[in-house]
Amino acid sequence: MGPQDAVPLPRETRRMLLRHLPAAIDEMEEAVRTGLPHYTHAVEGTHGYSVRHIIDRTVSCFVSIHDATRAGQAATAEVIALYERIGARHGLLGCPLDVLRDALDLAGRVACRRLIEDAYRLHWPAPLLATLTEDTFTLIGTAIAAASRGYAEECHRAPLDVQRDRLRDALVADPDERTRPLAELAAAADWRLPGTVAVLALPPGDHPQTRVLPPEVLADRRPAAPYLVLPNPRTPGPRWLPRTIGAVLGPAVPPGRGAVSLRWARRGLQLVQRGLLPAAAPLRCVDHLAALTAFRSGDLLEAAAADLLGPLLELVPRRREPLLETLLVYLRCGDNAVLTADRLHVHEQTVRYRLRQIAQLTDGACPDPERHLETMLVLTWLLSPSTANAPTAGTAGPSPQAARPRRA
Template sequence: MSRSARSAASSAARSAARPAASDFPLAGVPAGLAEPLRPHLEAAAAEMVGEIQGLVPEYARPPESRYGRRMRWAVEQSVRQFVDAIGRPDIDWGTVTGIFEGIGAYEARKGRSLDGLQTAIRVSGQVACRRFIKDARRLGWSLETLGKITESLFVFLERIAGAAGQGYARAQGELAGERERFRRRLRDLLVMDPPASDEAIGELARAAGWQVPRTLAVVAFRLDPGQAVPVLPPAFLADWDAADPYVICPDPDGPGQDRLPAAITGTRAAAIGPTVPPARAALSLRWARRALALIERGVLPGKEPLRCLDHLPSLVAAQSEELLDVALAARLGPLMDLAPHRRDALSRTLLTYMECRDNAVAASERLLVHEQTVRYRIRRLEESLGGIMLDPDRRIELLLLLHHLVRLDSGDRRLSPA
């Protein structure tokens, strides 16, 4: 809430603490004082409107416009209500306070502050003071009567300003709730599969006050029981109530990319899906959840937020585990027939050797063994496997099989998880 809204709301609270009308200073003024003022009410309202339009730029509208007519009506009702309260302890303020509650709500819905309205109320009070001083001379009021009327004017202005603040605050709360509903609908629309159109996304984003990014990424989370939900910037769209919570991050590779790791630090596990256009957010979420599942299996590291594109081989192989499992016996039969400890050493050596572009020295450094050991194992594998190791068309196939055997297979074929 803006400072002006908080001030108005505070004034409203103070006004609400006052007795309604019996304690209003005008109640002690003779009722007959109102009659000489009534012929001049329209002129007073017109003067106030003119001053407001001259001093408050946002209210400088054509007099015959809908806005201009509405403003003149509100000022006339306020002036009439004040004069009607002279000498009446039973006056009902509901009409005029209702008008200003509506004005305050209107300003909030238009995205404006209450500064202009509060200035307009002060300007109206200044015009009223000048006119009351002239009326005192013209009608022969005593100083005591003029003082009561002036005091009543300030109480009246405080009351209508407070009503405007209440309407403004209530409308802001309603707008915030409505915007949050639109944000939830937008979040669900983005991850819909099949994807929604760009037009539908843009329309809902405008209603939610969310700027559609050029790209986005979806992050899948795993929170510890009882862990507090991370505080995220407004640009992030989150679903913490889903079975698998996720967050939509706009432009993860742009200038604000550092916001993403900072926002998800402290979660038990997090996987960042690939960066995609907004309409393909479902794809990013799908792969983020697959990566998260591999983290929980212990296949992928989970100490830091994991980016899917940094672990393509594991993610691709994980989606074909059944087929790869069957292909192991067909393609790597001699290797699979070995004892587990022998199979593990040879398969890890071959995978590392191929990842190092068939460089035995580099492979030995990664495996922490002598380079001659690597060369010996490779010769043994060439003798047993033969064709598949020498056929360049089978190289990708062999890499996938070895990756599955060494890094994904959680069955008895694996010797150790290292």
């Protein structure tokens, strides 16, 4: 007996079920999210599906199956089509169906408990409760069977490029989000796991499929945020490496930490698009550690600026900015005034004069030999275009916003 054979419910019972539907869906969703957090994270947002959406459609179909005004076959067909798509999506992602069965089991237990509570509270006839409980498990069985068919069909037809897409997604996922070991995915994709990988983030709209890439490079072809996974990246990069202006290469990391490389590549790409980092072809994150670190911790550096630089921030912009720029370059040059002058294209005596001004204004506290790194990070952040147009500090000391210098 299938769910299409379900007996129509009395009108009042069906109204009661519809009235309590939102609360039941909330409780089922909470049970799945709490009991299977990793699965929930993996499912969310995949092709428009979410735990909430799946539960909502399943429960709505369950009620519709018992509607005398609608054929049970139509509601059953909707459940079957839904779970065939879900099963196929699991197959595409390489996610085992066991966790889907566990999720349905959790939701089904919540549904049965609520039905029992309503039955005792509303004095339902025992046969009605038995029918609804049996139909619940029947519907779950139908859903699992449909998902298994979709999963099997997807896995059976999966070509090599599908396996490579699964591997690519797993390489840039956090370890607790992976449903299969990387070695297993790599074997299925006929791809040798390298010692290191790096992710090249491409500007939005750049299409990797228009490039001739080596077979070992894994490409994400979605135009909104395309990227390439490069095995064993070298410096300088190989000739085939896209010379796209604005592309950013993340750090080389072990294969299991590809998410780190993707995360920093995309952060670098954001800074390039905002004009805070040069639009190289491509820009390497490891060459801009200070800038990436500073822009990631702007609020902390903003608060520390007054402590490190004090009276320098209270100067008018035309006096303040040359001093801050000279101090930053001087620290980067290892306290070498000659090299600093060469980098700034000024005379050596100009550099020494500015350093004396800094020492006088800060009573010799800046630069502090023990705090060179912190000072460089603060100066990098203060001299960036994004913080260069804020108001000048007042005499009472710089506020979080007033601590930023302005361009003259």
